[in-house]
Amino acid sequence: MNDLDTLRTMRADVPPPSHDVLADARSRLLDRTGARSRWHPPRLRAGWQTAAAATIVVVLGVGAIVSTYERAGGPDDRVHASPSPTDTAQSVLARAAQTVARAPSASPATQGQYSYIKMVYRVIQPNVGANEDDMIAEFWFRIGGNVGALGRLHFEYETGDVLDMVRSNGQTVITQNGQVVTERTLDLPKWFRDDPDPSAGWLPDDEVATAPTNAADMLDFVRGQFPFPGVEFDTLVGLLTQPILTSQQRAAAYEALAQLPDLSLLPDAVDATGRHGVGIVHDGPQRTTLILDADSYQLLGYERLMNFDAPEEMSDAPELQRGSGTAFAILDLGVTDRVDERP
């Protein structure tokens, strides 16, 4: 018996998974696929243009970049620095890395504190005119684990109606115009009902803490997180939105982005709230645009759109058509001592 044969006998009798374990895992998967209930933004009145909104899996993560994060309220008409005609995506990212490296890191968050995120999330489906499906989401994530996380989804309708959904400690409270309403009348998204959960790709904060501070190691780090080709750009964007990333780690992430192929520069990019910035575009099966403030190079948001023509048989799926996708814009973020507290 050689070494491999011996190794193959080690733990060969490990107990198989129980039926319940696999059934539970399969159920979680089916919930996420939308096979059970495809979630749409709640309709409060006929005529509200929410037609055919896709199942929403919030792809956020957002982080405490600096305490001066801009509160956005609408289109931003400030005069911004613009990239020069000779700029490229790589040169802008290099400048971004230099700029953020000089910025002070936020004070390290301690266990028991909360990272706070407020963002606008938008479903983009040009063929059904669903751009109005904006949702404001706020989350508080407990440092050191998701226990105690609190999530709030907030809708402001054209009619002036306001709908709030708050999820905390396994309980959901929904109010419409300040009055508590029953959950049964609304179909809450599963990812919100279980626990406020940013995404399946959200990295634990102890893992983020180990992110390197140079570009080469940073690329290895993100490739280690999701070890299949082509996801480096999205993984780095996700990392940039993590709360506890230091200035040096953030700079390394920008430098790592600059080393990826298929990048181009969008000198004037607009985020989901109308703020202008500089866009770093990555073309793949999806076109992802990272939007940075042209002065501070803070992350304003990003947009991910389908970048290929779906097969004919998928023509009735609006979320799969070229130009469809999602966008989010970060409104505010930071670290708080309590849930429901804002920086």
Add this chain to the structure above:
Amino acid sequence: MDTVAGLSDAAEIELSLRHPERFAVIFDRYAGQIHRYAARRLGPAAADDLVADVFLIAFRHRSRYDIGQANARPWLYGIATNLINRHRRSEVRMYRALARTGVDPVMELDADAVASAVSAAAAGRQLAAALAELSAGDRHVLLLLAWADLRYEDIATALDIPIGTVRSRLHRARTAVRAALDNTNPLDPDQESHR
């Protein structure tokens, strides 16, 4: 044959872009073996959670799946390895505990079984000591070969590394294991033929 029956994994994943629920076919094909692999590395309790996360992540990233890869096993084992990597400290602690005590924390043994397990575990203790000392990258390659039964090229795909790196990591890992078992000359060439 790439699948038990019906469409290839790649075709099912492509179909799941239009019909997301079809991704359950991929789960049904591979959840059991992914769980077994994770359980051997981290124990059954950790594997229970991990197997669900593997398929949730796979589902989320399915639009980027390389349709040219008919078989999804390497892809899924790659995701599983990434998640296992987050538990690497506790994995190493368990190997060290096994090496020290002869009792494997991963195996759920009853009291009567412990004594015989301990006496039979001499090789296991040596292996555990060797596994604890390997780098995470070398350990992944070795155990994907030995416990997941992946081929070299599948391991390369799973870990997104060149096949030459698979060979070099494997050589290093097996040298360490052989030295620990002390039953072969560690300078002997690999006995395992290329698979």
